[in-house]
Amino acid sequence: MNAQTTHRDAGAFDLLVLCASLQGEAAVLDVLRALPRDFALPIVVMQPLDPGSRALQAYGACRPRPVEWVTASSTLAPGRLLVCPPGSAVELRPDGRFVLAPDEEGAPERPLDRLLESVARGFGPLAIAVLLGGPDHDGANGARRLHQAGGRVLVQDPATTTQPDLPSAAIAAGATDQVLPLSDIGHVVGEIAAGRPRPESRPRPAGSTRSVGGLAAIASPAARSRLLEAMLGSIPDFVYAFDREHRFVYVNQAMQDLFGPQARLLGHTFTDLRYPAELARRLDAHLDAIFDTGRTIEDEVFFINPAGSGAYFDFVWGPVLAEDGSVELVVGVSRDTTQRRQLEQQLRENARRLRLALDVGELATWDWDLRTGQVLWSREHYRMQGYRVGEVEPGYEAWLARVHPQDREAAVAAVREARAQRRPYRHEFRILPPDGQLRWFSAKGHFYYDDQGEAVRMIGVMRDVTEQRHASELLAQRVAERTAALRQLLIHLESVQDEERRRIARELHDGLGQYLSSVALALSALRQSPDDVAARERLHRLQGLIQELDRELDRIVFILRPTALEDCGLGEGVSAYVQTWSELTGVSTDLELHGLDHGRLTPSVETATFRVVQEALNNVAKYASASRVSLSLERRRGLLVGSIEDDGVGFDATDATTPVAGRSNWGLLGMQERIEALGGTFAIDSQPGQGTTVLWRLPVASEKA
Template identity: 30%
Template sequence: MTEPRAPNPDIEQQLRDVNEALIISSVRLHEQIEKAEKAEAALAIKQAELAESKMLLETALDAGTVATVTWDIVNDLMIAGPRMSKVLSIDRADAGMLHFADFISAVYPDDRQRVEEQIAQTLETGTPCDIEYRIKADDKDIQWVYVRGKVERDAAGKPLRFAAALIDVTERKKSDETKCFLASIIESSRDSIITVDFDTTITSWNPAAELLYGFSAEEAVGKSMKMLLLPKDLAEIFGNIDKIRLGESVEMFETVRIHKEGQRLDLEVVMSPVKDSSNQVVGVSTIVRDITERMESEEALRFSEQRFRVAVDAMDSLVWTNNSRGQMEGEQPGWEKFTGQTFDQYQGFGWSKAVHPEDVDKTIDAWNESVRRRETFVFEHRLRRHDGEWRVCAIRAVPVKAEDGEVKEWVGAHTDITDRKQAEEELRRSREELEIRVKERTVELEQANKKLKAENRRRLRVEKDRVAILRRLTTAQEDERRRIGRDLHDQIGQQITAMRFKLLELQTGDADSSIKEKIDQAQDYAKQMDVDVGYLSYELRPQGLDDLGLRSSVRDFVQYWSRYHSIPAEFHASKTERRQLDSETNIHVYRIVQESLNNVLKHAQAKSVVIILDFQDDNLILIIEDDGVGFDPTPNEKAAKRSGGLGLVGMRERCLLLGGTMSIESGVNEGTVILCRIPIPAK
C-alpha cells in the first residue's frame, strides 16, 4: 500500500483563497441580481407611468385641447400635429407644414418679441421653453396659448430639433380676468362686502368691511357673523339666509350692527345668493353701506327745520312768502303781527296798503321787476306798524326755484332798521363834528410842530455852540496845563534841584550833628518835593503822547500812578489792531483815564484797578474797573454838575466832544465800571 501523502500547505492556502474569492463573487453576484431586479421593477413602474401619461396625452389630444409641433431647425420646417388647426384655429390647408416665420407671424404683435427672445434663450442655453402668449390667426379672435418645449442637440451640441406642446388657455385666461375684475371691484368697493355660509360663518371679507367694522380679514374670516349682530336681529338674519338658500329674494333693509370697539353702526344691507359653477346656491353675499352720516344728516335737517321755525318766531324780522307771481297768499302771521293787517287785507297786493304813500309806487315797481327777472329783491321803505308809527324796514326776498329753474315761490323778510338809521344819522353828524375838530386840531398840531422844529433848531445851535465852547475851553485848559507843567519842570524843578545841591554841600561840611540832622530832614523834604513836582508836571504835560501813541502813554501813566500811589493797577490793550489816532482823541482819552484814576484815589478806597483799551469794529472801547466802595451814579453825576467839577461830568463831556458815549455801572460796596465807546472811522 502506498503511504498517504503529507498535506501541501501552499495548495491548501490557494484552495482557501479560491474558496474565499468564490464566496465574495457569490455575494457580489447576489447584490447585482438584487439591483437588476429592483431596476426591472422600477422600469416596470416607469413603463406603467409612461403608458398612463401617454394615455392621458392621447385623451387630451383627442379632446382637442393640446397640439404638438416639432421644428426641424436645420431645414426650418415645423411639423404640426393633426390637432394644430383645431387648437389654434388656423384655417389653412398647409397647417401641417409650417416655417418658423409662419409660426412667429401668428403671434400677437405685442408678444412677438418676448416669444422670440424666449425661444432664442432655449436654443442658446438648453433651458426648457415655458411661456404664455397671444395669437391671432386669420380673422379669428385673439387666443391665449401655453407652450412648453425642449431642444434636441447633436453630438457637437448644435440644435437639431425643437419639440413643443401647445395648449389653448383662452377660457382660463378669460376666467382669470373675470375673477380679477370682480375681485378688484370687491377690493376697491367703498361698500362692505362679505360672504357667509348657511351657518353664518364668514368666508370672505373685503377692505371696506375692515374699515367699517374694525376687524381685519384675519380676525373675521372663519368666525361667525353673530359677532356683528345685536341679539334681537339674529332671528331676522337667519330668516333671510333661509330665504336665499331656498331661492327667494330679500329686500334691502336698514339695521344696526356692532363695531369691534362696541359702538353701534347704522347700516343699509343688501343680501344676495352666492352660486358655484353649477349654479347652486352655496352661500350668501352681504353688501353693507354705512348710512350713519346720512342718518345724522337727516336728523340734523329735522333739527335745522325746527330751529328755523323757532328762529323765525323769535327774530325781530318778519318773514313772509309770496307765490311765483309775487302776490302774497295764505296766512302770514309775521306780517299780520307787525302791520296789524287782517288776512283779507294783505292778500294779493293788499300788503302795499301798509307801505308809506311816498314809497308804495317805487316799492311795487322794484318788486315787479325782481319777479320778472327772477332775481333777489333788496329794497328799503317805510312800513306802518300796528300802532300807526312809520318804521324804516330793509327788505330782502329770494326766489325758491325748482330743479328746472322755475320759481315756485318767494321768501322774504322785513327787518326794522329805524333805530339803526337813527344811529347812522347821529354817527354821521358826530363824524362831521369830529372831522371839524380834527381839522382844527391838525392846524394846532402843525403850528406846535413848527414851534417844536424851531426850538429843536435853536437847541441844536446852542448845543453846537456849547460843544464849540467846550472844545475851546478844553483846548485852552490843555494849553494852560502844558504851560504850568513846563514852568513846574523848568523853573520850580530846577530851583528844587539847586536847593538839593546846596543842602548836599551843607551836609558834607563841618556842621555839628544837630544841624546835620536838620539838613538831612530838609534834604528828604526837597527830594519828596522834587518827586511831587515831577509827578505833577507829568500829569499836566504827557510828554510822549503824540510821539509814542495813546497805548504806550496810557500804559506808562498807569504804571507810574500805581507806583506813586501804591495801588495795584493792570493795563490791557489790543495787540491785534493798532490805529493812528488824531491828537484830540489821544489827549481826551488820556485825560479820561487820568480823571478816572484820580476818582479811584480820592473816593473808591480800591485795592486794585483794571484799565482796558480795545478796538471793536469802528469803535475805541475804554473800560476802567475798580473794586472799591462804589456809589449811586445818578445823584453823584447831578452833584458833579452842580459843583462844576470836571469829575464824571468832565469825563462825559470829553466823550461828547469825540462823538462818543460814557456809561457807569456801580453800586454801594460793589465797585465801579466806567465804559466809554468812541467812534473811530476806519481809514
C-alpha cells in the first residue's frame, strides 16, 4: 500500500489533530491515555514545545507505536503519532505529507491556525480536531475553517483549564461541535472515530482533496440529504424554515444550541415560544408578505435569548417554491450581529477620539497607497498647505508643489532614503502657501512592505512647528549674545588679572627685592667684621638662605609676569619660561619659534598665548609623567599657530572641554575660552597611553615695537 493511501485505511475519519499550549503536556497525555489501545487514526500533536522537551517519551508511553517528530519526509499512517517540531510552521498536504517552514526568528506566526487551515483544505469532514487550553487565540480561526468544512471540532471546557483563552475564542468563533471537560475528551474521540459508517478505502490522487469516485457516495437522495444536513449543521449561523402557519419545520444545530432540542421548536410559532408580542407580530408580518408576494425580506431585530442575554440579529428570509410556483415554505438565515455592532460602535468612537486628538494637537494626516498612487489627506492637511478641501487631487506632487523651492531636494531625498533604508521617515521643511506666510512643518511617517519587500503604503502625520522654530532661533540668538557678553567679560577679567599680576610682580621686585638686596649686603659686611668663627658660620648660612629667598622671589615674579615677556615680547617670554620650567621639572623640551621677530603682537594675544603655554606645561608636570615635550609657535599669514605635544600617559579627550559634574577640567576650559574669546580655535588630541597634543590658532595683528 503506497504512502498516499495508507492514511485512508483508518476508517470514516482520516486524522486526529491535538492542539495544546506549551504547558499543555499533561492535557495531551490525558487525552492519549483515554483513547482505545486499538485507536487506528494517525494523530498529529501541535504545541509550542521547547527543543529539549521530553514530551516524545511521555507521549510514546501512551501509544503502542513509537512517537516521532514531524519531518519533511513524514507521512500519515494508521496509529502513528507525530509531534510538530519546535519553532516550525507545519502544514499538511491532502496526500498525507507534511510541509515544514522553519521560522528564521524561531517563533512561527500562528502555527495552530496554519495547521488546522491546511487540514480543513485537505481533509475537511474526514478530520477530528481537539483544542485544549491555551493562552491566546491561535487556533480559533483554523478550527472555524475546519468546522465549516465539515470536520469535527471538540473543545475543552474553559472552566476546566487554567488557560481558557483558546477554547473560549473557538467557542466565540462558532467553531465547536462539542465542549467537554478534559476528562471526557479522549473517550468521546474514541466513540466518534468508531461510530460512523466506514467508507470504502480508495486511493487519493496526490494534490487532490477528494477522489472523483466520491461523487458516487452522494448520488442517492438519502446521501444528498445527509450531506445537506451535515453542511447546515456545520454552519455557525442560524438556519430554519417555516410553513404557512408560521410554524418552525426545520432548525439546524446552531438553533438547537441556542434554544434547545428540536422538540422545543418544531411545530411551534413565535407566540408559542413566547416571543415578545410586538416582535412576534413584526416577524409574522414578514412571513405573510413572503407567502403572498414571494419576495425576499431582510431585517434586523433585538432579541432576548432563552439564556436571558439580549443580542442583535440580522436575517434574510426567502421563499421555497412548489412545483406550481406557489410559495410552499419560507427559509431563513440569522446571524448574531451584537459583536459586530459593538465593534462598529467602538470603531466609530475610536475614529471620533482620533479626530478630536488630531484637532487638539493640530495634526495633519496622510495615507499613501504606493501601488495605485492614491493619497488620502485629512482636512487639516489641506488647510496647512493653503488648499481648500477638494481644491486639488491629494497626491505626492500636490504636496511637493507647496514645499519651499530651497527645501524640495532635501524633502524628496528624505522620503526616498526612508523608503529604501526601511526606517521611519522624519523631516522638517518649509511650506510656502499662496498667502506668502512661510511656515515650518515637521513630518513623521512609516512605510509598509509586502512579502517581497516592496513598499506598498505610507502613512504619517504633519505638524506646524513655525512657532517652535522661531522660539528656538530666538533662544539660539539669545544664547549667542549671552555667550559673546560672557566672553567679553572674560577678556576684561583676564586683563584685570594680568594687570594685577604685573602690579604684584612690581611690588615684589621693587619693594621686597630691594630689601632683600640690602639685607644681603649687610650680611656680607658683617661676615668680614666678627672675630667669632661660629658667628661668621651662622652669618654665612643666613646669607645662603637670603640668596635662596631672592631666587624664589625671582621665580614667583617670573610666573606672575615674566620680564622678558613684558620687555621683549612673546618669543623671549616663552623661551625664558620654557627654560625655567624644564630646569625645575627635569623634562626635556624642544622649542621652535618662527616669525615672532617681525614686531610685537597685541598684548591680549601675547598674554593669552603665554597663559595657554603656562597652563599646558603645568598640566604636563602634574599629570602627564612625560619625558619629552615639543612646543612650537609660528606666525604666518595673519595667524599665530601654536602646538604643545608630550609623550606622557594621555587621557580620553572626548568632551574634555565640556563641564561635567564631579570632573575637574577648568584649566582646559580656561585655555579654550582664552583662545575663542579672541576669535581663535582650540583643540585637544589625546588617547590613553598615546600622549597629548594641544593645538590652537589665533588671528594676529602687529603692534609697533
